[in-house]
Amino acid sequence: MLDPERIRSVVDLQQRSYKLLRWATDAVDRGFITFDRLHRYATLPEATLGWLESHYSDVPLNARPDRDQLRPFSNLFSTYLENSFDLIEQPGQRLFSPEAHCFCPMCSWLVAAPRLQTKKVSRQNKARARKLQQIAIKQVAVDHAHPIIDESIEALANDPALRETLALVAYGYDRLRRVDGVAEGPATLALWRGFAWTTHGSPNPDFELTAQAILDTQAKLGGAVLAT
Template identity: 30%
Template structure:
């Protein structure tokens, strides 16, 4: 089950990281950012955290996390660059430098204005379903009400329950993204299931920790009823 304080904190970090990405897209060309440190064999999340900390003085105060949240914030910020968006092929970097790092993170950040929303591929739907299956079966195990294969399949096929399953699973994957940067394009499918309507983003949608918690309660009740 979700910890209320943790999921609230992570949703807040997700919101700040996206706000920062939009701000950076509008301001990267102005310069003043340091890309001089080589990240070598660092992971994308580690590179993001190092860069953000080193450039924190240049970032808007309302998009900076609390002191103890930089690692998770860095992973969430990097996940937008590597999972949610794709880089236009052969795009020239918005921010140019004769020296510096050209790791995946820094290259994409310098070319942020050339990023485009990624369209999930044909396999992404299956990956999203597997995420849901793992989440629901894990929640059932936590409640000491394990579901047999047929019962789990039937629950996942329930259209009335589907929105809650998608929302709660997205919350689970968001926590994982805050630690591991990316879970692949299945996450994009989950996002579209909860935030899109009629084939496009619902502009009124705002990710909510309360909605994630409520969705989990709905799924938990359905598990008990199906056991």
């Protein structure tokens, strides 16, 4: 069962991740974030953590996690960047000379922040997203101690009335793995589109992710599983 406290916490951290990226993009453009100090970080989560620790008071309150949440936040933020965007090298548009800036993982992303491109979702990513939804169905069946056969899992996974529900519950499980630093790659983007996009394939401008929606859909999926 998705733990309500953990889901609320991770959705809060996720909203701060969006705001941090938006703020950082603007701050890079305005020259507020500079890259003249060399860092020695090997991985993006480590670089994010170190960067946040030293810039903590610069980050706006609504984008800043509590200090005791810096590590899970750094895990979530780094997987958000790596799984959602491609780092495109466009030397002609570089704001900073290649020799002069820090090339640690965080600075490399921040330098590119104003020009990030959303990753494409491949057929493989969609297949993996589908697998994650089937795993979520099995998990919910286990939570209810309800035996379920593969045919029923398949039938639920194919039910168009459960499209958003399945994507959102699987996404909830994925969030909890993310704060531990385990990421599924762009399959998560495919899940996201399952509930935040319309069936016509465009983003729903009114959509806003809430912890309550994840928990409510989990309960709804529980009902569907119990009916099999």
